[in-house]
Amino acid sequence: MSVDKVRSAARLSVAPMMDWTDRHCRYLHRLMSKQTLLYTEMVTAPAIVHGDRDRLLGFHAAEHPVALQLGGSDPAQLAQATAIAAEYGYDEVNLNCGCPSDRVQSGSFGAILMESPDVVATCVKAMQDASDLPVTVKCRIGVDDQDPAKVLPDFLARVSAAGVDRFTIHARKAWLQGLSPKENRDVPPLDYELVHEMKGLFPHLHLSINGGITDLDAALGFLDAGLDGVMIGRSAYHTPSDVLLNADRLIYGADAAKSAEDVVHEMVPYITDHIAQGGRLNQVTRHMLGMFQARPGARMWRRYLSENAHRDGADAQVLLDALSFITKEAA
Known part of the structure; x- marks a missing residue:
């Protein structure tokens, strides 16, 4: 660059x-x-x-x-x-x-x-x-x-x-x-x-x-x-x-129409690849806990990830399950 x-x-x-x-x-x-x-x-x-x-x-x-x-x-x-x-x-x-x-x-x-x-x-x-x-x-x-x-x-x-x-x-x-x-x-x-x-x-x-x-x-x-x-x-x-x-x-005057929910879905392939290489889900999701701060469902999003992302075998489905608390509130 x-x-x-x-x-x-x-x-x-x-x-x-x-x-x-x-x-x-x-x-x-x-x-x-x-x-x-x-x-x-x-x-x-x-x-x-x-x-x-x-x-x-x-x-x-x-x-x-x-x-x-x-x-x-x-x-x-x-x-x-x-x-x-x-x-x-x-x-x-x-x-x-x-x-x-x-x-x-x-x-x-x-x-x-x-x-x-x-x-x-x-x-x-x-x-x-x-x-x-x-x-x-x-x-x-x-x-x-x-x-x-x-x-x-x-x-x-x-x-x-x-x-x-x-x-x-x-x-x-x-x-x-x-x-x-x-x-x-x-x-x-x-x-x-x-x-x-x-x-x-x-x-x-x-x-x-x-x-x-x-x-x-x-x-x-x-x-x-x-x-x-x-x-x-x-x-x-x-x-x-x-x-x-x-x-x-x-800041840069560019178009931006992405939502936090979009980003969560975009993280799924990255997480799947990380786990396939021997990584753990919580190594990624620990950085995602504040993504829905102050939105309805945010507390359950954080809680679900905190309680489940560290478990053996946890994969990207845990992330999507946590997201359901946000989408339910938005419905």
């Missing part, structure tokens, strides 16, 4: 989320939106270099446009992982400079890299030299006692000077001491205005905003105000129909 097409897709993206945005989740999301840019969970560069690459990097061709998010701070390892990602056919490689978990800190990557923009610049230069894939960065506005108004523009200037022209900014600080990763997603105050200011300072950069954005109306507000893209995380996962079924029409 061309760089311009990936850049256009980045008007809306689904955030990389650990334990959530695996290949099954992304396939589901792609059925709901043809155009939204999808991200993998963060994968560390050492894991790709030394681990089971097919398990870590394999994805369905239907997922395009899809980006791999990498964690790491060693330029050589990141370069090698980027070259491998190119072989697997990813459309973009993104460097994580925003995750605040203890495991990430101990590995000297993630949000702690906000303290080392020159290291990030060296890393992204090595990644760019390793392939023709676009290299992007996801960052915070700062960490701990840093002053975001000083730190963020310096970070963007140094890293963009190394060749990166697309950033996703989570509009909160990360507190590396005293807050859990979960608290770091909610407790530090949002500073959307600072991200808007960065667009004014760096008009040539493609800047996407992330953090606390829950619906497409809010996303359109940021786009109308001049930002280039919006990344939505938990809402796109927990209520995917509300966000993704309307994305192609509202």
